[in-house]
Amino acid sequence: MAASGLSQRQKQSQIQAMGQSQIQSLEILSMGGDDLREAVYKEVQDNPALVITRDAGGGNVRLSHALPDATRVSSSAAAGEQESDRHQAALEARADTRLSLQDQLLSQLHVQRLSEEEMRLGERLIGNLDSRGFHILAPVSLLDKDSTEGESMLQKLIPLIQSLDPAGCCCKDTEESLLVQARQRPSPPRLALFLLDGHLDFLNPPVVSSIVRKSQAFFEARSKLFGVKENPDWKDMRIDANAAENALTFIRTLDPFPARDYSTAETRYIAPDVYVERIPGDDAEEVQEDFSRGIIVQDGSAWRVRLTSSIPAVGINPSYKNYSGTDSTAVIRTGIRRAKEFISALEERQDTLLRGSCMIVKRQHAFFESGPGNLVTFRQKDVASVLGLHEATISRMAGSKYLQCSWGLFPLKYFFLSPAGPEKEEGEPAASRDQIKAEIRKIIKEQEADGGKKISDQKISDILAGRGIKVARRTVAKYRADM
DSSP states (O other): TTTTTTTOOOOOOOOOOOOOHHHHHHHHHHHHHHHHHHHHHHHHOOTTTTTEEEBTTBBBBOEEETTTTTEEEEOOOOHHHHHHHHHHHHHHHOOOOOOOOHHHHHHHHTSOOOOOOHHHHHHHHTTBBTTTTTBBGGGGGGGGGSSSSSSHHHHHHHHHHHHSSSSSSSBBSHHHHHHHHHHHHHOHHHHHHHHTOOOOGSSSOOHHHHHHHHHHHHHHHHHSSTTOOGGGGTTOOOOOOHHHHHHHHTHHHOOTTTTTOOOOOOOOOOOOSSSEEOOHHHHTTTTBGGGTTTTEEEEEEEEEEEEOOOOOOEEEEEETTTOOOOOTTHHHHHHHHHHHHHHHHHHHHHHHHHHHHHHHHTTTTTHHHTTTTTTOOOHHHHHHHHHHHHHHHHHHHHHHHHEEETTTEEEEGEEEEEEESSSOGGOOOOOHHHHHHHHHHHHHHHHHHHTTOOOOOOOOHHHHTTTTTTOOOOHHHHHHHHO
């Protein structure tokens, strides 16, 4: 063995692998309210040992399951069934008054003077648009193989559809849509057309001085190239601060997603998973903080956190508990075990979501007290360390969940912010992006109130430094662009 240069060694190690129940628990934790509701009904359908005992979002519940020996046990509330039938009939009788993007464009296309072949191609082009109004497939793929004038029809129909209301649809992307909209406006600024015609990156950031500098550098570099013909549209075009300001103002009047007011599919509404309510002053003095009940007390204020009641409550099928058959005992035991694991995963999901939401309210109480602009630095690992969970578990808890409070509806991840700079003295966390943007807004408003000129990014950076917030000039420019 030694002569061949080979050797054998034994190594013992422990590897932790997740079981099926753990995987299911993590999947349930990651789900939003609508997805979880569907998952509950699917599990009930697949496992007869599991039944829905209460559904606040669906009225009285009808239970009907077959035992393995074909015995059926069912119960229902007659009044609940009648109410459900009336509700379903009302829904089916209601007219759908929504206007889709396709309906809007087709109604205008059908009054155009087009040949039968052109009309068919126009309808295909409109049917090929996504919810933003842009092509799904390449337009050339929509042509009939036997058509001899396909290319010429495309050149005629695409600009026609682009000119319909809403203008700027039937384009390949946002940049083309903005250029189409600009060209349809009366007397658009030449510099705006130049920027939209392949130079949209010059607007990042959308600062006048930056636009002038990048545009001038482009033409200067182009003039040094040998054999490049000058575009007559840009000949003698004025590039200065006033021209850039006019171009920027004009571009801001355009719509990057012209189809936003229409829909190519059914609208899906967001439902809150968590509700946060302030406890009135007199009652707030008497309550004790208790995360298990969703009660938070902070700086003299008290808040109540509650989870949505739209998730169906489930339990073990009573007929399975009392069943004493012998042939299918193993099948029944497996069904009951799966049902218990699913119920446990649901309870763990609700407990984690409630405690995590309580941590959010406690840490971000300034936001719930005073609104946007008051979020402080808060990371998912901070919640994980307090609750004794893994950071990945908190990430799953926050994903696809929404919180409703007096300030509006927000994704849970909205409340997690990393520090925007190094820590201050004595380990005090740095200001968050939300706080910095609020300070920038305040500085700009103060400057406008004094009747001064537009304040520069560097000046804002200096003022922030004087207030104890160290932010680089380029970071200020980025935040101003976001705002």
